[in-house]
Amino acid sequence: MGDRYQQFSVEERCAIASRRAAGESIRQIATALDRAPSSVSRELTRNTGTKVGYKPVYADRQAKARRWRGSKLGRDAALLAVVLHRLAAGWSPQQVAGRLAREHGRTVVSHETIYRFIAAQIARTKDYRWRLYLPRGKSKRGFRGRKGGSSVEHIKHRVPIRLRPAVAADRATPGHWEADLMLFRTYGQAVLTLHERSSRVLAIVRQPSKAAQPVAATLQALLESVPSSLRQTITFDNGTEFAHHHRLRDALGIQTFFCDPHAPWQKGGIENAIGRMRRSLPRKTDLATLTTDQILDLARRYNSTPRKCLDYQTPAEVLSKALHFECDSTFPLARE
Numbered sequence: 001m002g003d004r005y006q007q008f009s010v011e012e013r014c015a016i017a018s019r020r021a022a023g024e025s026i027r028q029i030a031t032a033l034d035r036a037p038s039s040v041s042r043e044l045t046r047n048t049g050t051k052v053g054y055k056p057v058y059a060d061r062q063a064k065a066r067r068w069r070g071s072k073l074g075r076d077a078a079l080l081a082v083v084l085h086r087l088a089a090g091w092s093p094q095q096v097a098g099r100l101a102r103e104h105g106r107t108v109v110s111h112e113t114i115y116r117f118i119a120a121q122i123a124r125t126k127d128y129r130w131r132l133y134l135p136r137g138k139s140k141r142g143f144r145g146r147k148g149g150s151s152v153e154h155i156k157h158r159v160p161i162r163l164r165p166a167v168a169a170d171r172a173t174p175g176h177w178e179a180d181l182m183l184f185r186t187y188g189q190a191v192l193t194l195h196e197r198s199s200r201v202l203a204i205v206r207q208p209s210k211a212a213q214p215v216a217a218t219l220q221a222l223l224e225s226v227p228s229s230l231r232q233t234i235t236f237d238n239g240t241e242f243a244h245h246h247r248l249r250d251a252l253g254i255q256t257f258f259c260d261p262h263a264p265w266q267k268g269g270i271e272n273a274i275g276r277m278r279r280s281l282p283r284k285t286d287l288a289t290l291t292t293d294q295i296l297d298l299a300r301r302y303n304s305t306p307r308k309c310l311d312y313q314t315p316a317e318v319l320s321k322a323l324h325f326e327c328d329s330t331f332p333l334a335r336e
Contacts, residue, residue, distance in 0.1 A: 007063060008035075008043055013056035016043065020054060072109060073117045083114060087133040115141065155258065157246045161235060161266050164257040168233050171269075174198040174322040175232035177254075178270035179219060181210055181241055182281065189287045191295070192218050193277070195270040196230075199318035200307055202273050204299045206287060216244035220251055230322065233257060235267045277302065 008016070012033055019029045026044070030037040046066075047059035073080045086096045093114035100108040121130045122139055131139040168176040174196065182191040182204075190207040192215060205218055223231050233255045236242040245256040259266040280298050287295075303319075306312040 008039075008059075010056055010060050013043075013047075013059050016040065017054050017056050017059075020044070071117050071120065072113055079109060083109065084133065087114075090135075092135045154240050155238065155243050155245070157249075158238075158258050159256060161257045161259050164233060164235065164255075168197065168235075171197050173232075174319070175230040177223075177231070177234040178267040179234055179236055179242070180264075180267070180270045180274060181207070181215070181239065182274055182277065183210070183283075184281075184287060185284050186286055186288070191281065191287070193270060193274060194219065194222055195273050196315075196319065197269050199315050199322060200269065200273070200310060201315040201319045202277075202299060202302050204277065204295060206292065206295055210239075210241045212241050212243040215241045216247045220248055223248065223252055223254065227323070228253065235259065237264045237267065273302070 012035075015033060016029055019032065024032075026040050027037050029035075030040045033040070043059070044054055047062045048054045049058055052058055073083060082100070083096055086099070087093070091099075093111035096114060097107075097109055097111040115134075118130050118133055119141060122128060128139050131137050167173050176197045178195045178197060180193055182193060184190070188209050190210045192205045192207050194203040194205075195201070203222055205222070207218065208214055219234075223234075231252060231254045234245075234248065235257045236245060237259050238261055242258075245258075248254050249256055264271055277298065280301075303316040304314050306314050310318055
């Protein structure tokens with residue numbers, strides 16, 4: 001028998017329970033387990049329930065509960081203050097833990113401990129403001145699974161982006177478009193954005209909802225004013241708001257394509273444009289406070305701003321050359 005005491009394992013507790021039930025004495029059990037009789041006696045005394053008797057799982061839980069002294073951050077107020085201060089400054093738990101280890105030359109607290117502490121506070125207090133200390137602000141850990149399967153399954157006649165003509169990828173030829181919806185904090189508010197890949201021209205139109213039918217009708221109305229030679233393809237993500245894309249093919253002859261699931265970067269032009277528009281239309285914007293003219297003015301400003309990728313021409317100037325007629329700095333599609 002060793003001189004250093006070790007906690008009983010679940011396997012040892014199973015052996016104690018079975019041998020005790022078979023009528024063996026404490027000394028016999030201790031000899032079989034190579035343990036001190038006092039250790040076996042203490043185990044039986046401490047972890048035997050008045051109603052359940054000695055059960056391995058119950059005994060293991062009792063022993064672990066007795067040893068738990070609370071979270072490290074809960075016991076050390078000074079350390080907690082440092083951790084929360086850095087989290088509030090925008091640091092991630094891993095950055096906090098790594099920096100503390102660098103400053104002290106040893107591990108002070110792990111990022112897992114920090115995550116568990118925040119989760120425990122939310123569960124105990126039901127105060128969901130604790131989640132704001134985390135970089136993504138999630139109140140529950142782990143991947144949030146999608147219910148009902150992929151939206152790809154609900155889009156009929158969907159053509160994947162890998163089948164899109166190669167000429168649409170190099171941005172050299174006008175007539176290839178991308179579309180997406182900008183959503184806002186208020187439920188039901190949305191803005192449809194339409195982006196031409198070569199000129200980087202952008203059209204934005206307020207939508208009554210994200211339903212597929214009105215989205216398709218708006219896209220058709222916008223693209224009808226464009227010469228047929230400048231409406232070759234249009235690319236969407238897999239949102240069900242574009243489920244009526246086939247209406248564009250039937251009415252205008254434009255080819256429709258969809259990004260791979262969870263790969264919106266494959267239509268990077270519109271993603272970049274939306275990122276720029278978010279400076280003027282952040283997610284917290286209440287569209288009900290904006291007039292149609294104000295929204296159209298945002299499109300005019302966007303299309304009259306020089307772009308480095310266009311050799312500092314504006315999108316409207318590049319599109320006007322493609323259309324071969326005079327055009328002011330306002331995108332014609334954005335007019336009503």
